[in-house]
Amino acid sequence: MxxxxxxxxxxxxxxxxxxxxxxxxxxxxAHLAPENTLRSFRAAVAHGVDLIEFDxxxxxxxxxxxxxxxxxxxxxxxxxxxSVRARSLAELREVAPELPTLEDALAFFRDEAPEVGxxxxxxxxxxxxxxxxxxxxxxxxxxxxxxxxxxxxLVAVARCTxxxxxxxxxxxxxxxxxxxxxxxxxxxxxxxxxxxxxxxxVPRMLRRTGATALMLQHALVTARTVSRAHALGAxxxxxxxxxxxxxxxxxxxxxxxxxxxxPRIFDSNRT
Numbered sequence: 001m002x003x004x005x006x007x008x009x010x011x012x013x014x015x016x017x018x019x020x021x022x023x024x025x026x027x028x029x030a031h032l033a034p035e036n037t038l039r040s041f042r043a044a045v046a047h048g049v050d051l052i053e054f055d056x057x058x059x060x061x062x063x064x065x066x067x068x069x070x071x072x073x074x075x076x077x078x079x080x081x082x083s084v085r086a087r088s089l090a091e092l093r094e095v096a097p098e099l100p101t102l103e104d105a106l107a108f109f110r111d112e113a114p115e116v117g118x119x120x121x122x123x124x125x126x127x128x129x130x131x132x133x134x135x136x137x138x139x140x141x142x143x144x145x146x147x148x149x150x151x152x153x154l155v156a157v158a159r160c161t162x163x164x165x166x167x168x169x170x171x172x173x174x175x176x177x178x179x180x181x182x183x184x185x186x187x188x189x190x191x192x193x194x195x196x197x198x199x200x201x202v203p204r205m206l207r208r209t210g211a212t213a214l215m216l217q218h219a220l221v222t223a224r225t226v227s228r229a230h231a232l233g234a235x236x237x238x239x240x241x242x243x244x245x246x247x248x249x250x251x252x253x254x255x256x257x258x259x260x261x262x263p264r265i266f267d268s269n270r271t
Contacts, residue, residue: 011142011143011163012051012117012142012143012144012145012165014145014165014167014212014213014235014237014256014257015230015233015234015235015256016235016256016257017230021251021255021256021257021258022050022051022117022237022256022257022258023048023049023050023051023257023258023260023263023266024049024050024051024052024053024119024237024257024258024259024260025040025041025043025044025047025049025051025052025053025259025260025261025263026053026239026240026259026260026261027040027053027054027055027068027261028040028041028042028043028044028052028054029041029043029044029047029049029261029262029263030261030262031242031261031262032044032047032262032263032264034077034098035068035074035077035261036054036055036066036067036068036075036099036100037066037098037099037100038098038100038104038105038108039098041054041105041108041113042112044263045112045113045116047263047264048263048266049116049263050116050117050257051116051117051118051119051145051257052109052113052116052117052118052119053119053120053121053239053259054066054105054118054119054120054121055067055068055069055121055122055123056102056120056121056122056123056124056131057069057070057084057085057123057124058085058124058126058127059084059085059087059088059089059092060085061088062088062089063089063101063102063103064101064102064124064127064130064131064134065084065089065092065099065100065101065102066099066100066101066102066104066105067084067099067123068123069084069123070083070084070085071083071084072084072087072092072095072096075092075095075096075099076092076095076096077096079095079096080095080096089101102131102134103134106118106134106135106138106140107138109138109140109143110138110139110140116143117143117144117145118135118140118143118144118145119144119145119147119167119259120144120145120146120147121146121147121148121169122146122147122148122150122153122154122157124153125150125152125153128153128156128157128160129156129160131146131157132157132160132161132164133160135161135164136161141161141163141164142163144161144164144165145164145165145166145167145213146161146164146165146166146167147166147167147168147169147213147215148168148169149168149169149170149171149172151168151208151209154166154168154209154210154211155209155210158210165212165213166209166210166211166212166213167211167212167213167214167215167237168205168206168208168209168211168213168214168215169215169239170198170201170205170214170215170216170217170220171191171194171217171220191217191219191220192219194220195219195220195222198216198220198222198225199222199224199225199228202214202225202228202229202232202234203228203232206229206232206234211234212233212234212235213234213235213236213237213256214229214234214235214236214237215237215239215259216236216237216238216239217238217239218238218239218240218241218246218249218250221236221238221249221250221253221255222253223252223253223254225253226253226254226255227254230254235256235257236254236255236256236257237255237256237257237258237259238250238255238257238258238259239259240259240260240261241258241259241260241265242260242261242262242265243265244265244268247260247265247266247268
């Protein structure tokens with residue numbers, strides 16, 4: 001059950017001055033159950049998350065669904081290859097029977113997880129009015145933060161749903177490097193070169209997007225960056241943290257929330 005101090009007047013509170021950082025399940029609890037499924041969401045709730053992060057993708061001529069990319073092997077968890085968008089919902093469910101629509105996911109939060117917040121990570125740049133309408137119909141706008149690296153999408157969502165929190169994701173992982181172990185040395189080297197520049201970039205990131213939160217790759221998190229964001233009234237959420245040493249480091253830097261594939265990591269935290 002999410003702690004009550006995650007909320008302020010019924011609205012999700014991302015800034016956590018002098019309070020425990022928010023626990024955010026990545027795609028549910030992706031290390032415990034298939035990602036972006038209701039089974040994964042239930043696993044995350046069972047381990048005490050405050051919010052659940054999930055990805056939303058559009059099917060041409062079909063509904064919005066929960067998927068990280070257009071790669072069918074991700075959605076089917078290795079059962080099939082090809083394009084997600086090339087198939088109908090019925091065809092997708094032949095190889096990915098647990099694939100939820102956005103409506104399925106929102107019904108879960110309304111009916112099964114009334115005290116858990118939503119972190120919607122956009123994998124679409126169109127039909128944002130449809131997303132906003134769905135959040136409104138299910139009464140979930142005050143519990144929702146929407147994130148993306150795509151500035152026009154964030155601006156559009158903010159226009160449609162003023163009560164939804166907006167988060168800017170940095171950097172963009174365009175090629176899925178973070179999911180490919182062989183490329184981790186390249187990723188670490190690249191992030192190390194960015195780390196010192198991030199505090200300088202923070203004001204521009206917030207100004208361009210109107211964001212009240214920054215979703216930063218955990219290797220970019222420093223106390224200086226967090227302090228700069230906080231001075232401008234923005235929260236900092238670190239992604240994706242699956243090692244207890246990284247957890248301790250970002251918590252020591254003062255982040256407001258931590259996104260993880262395995263919520264059990266918080267039980268192992270020694271700080």
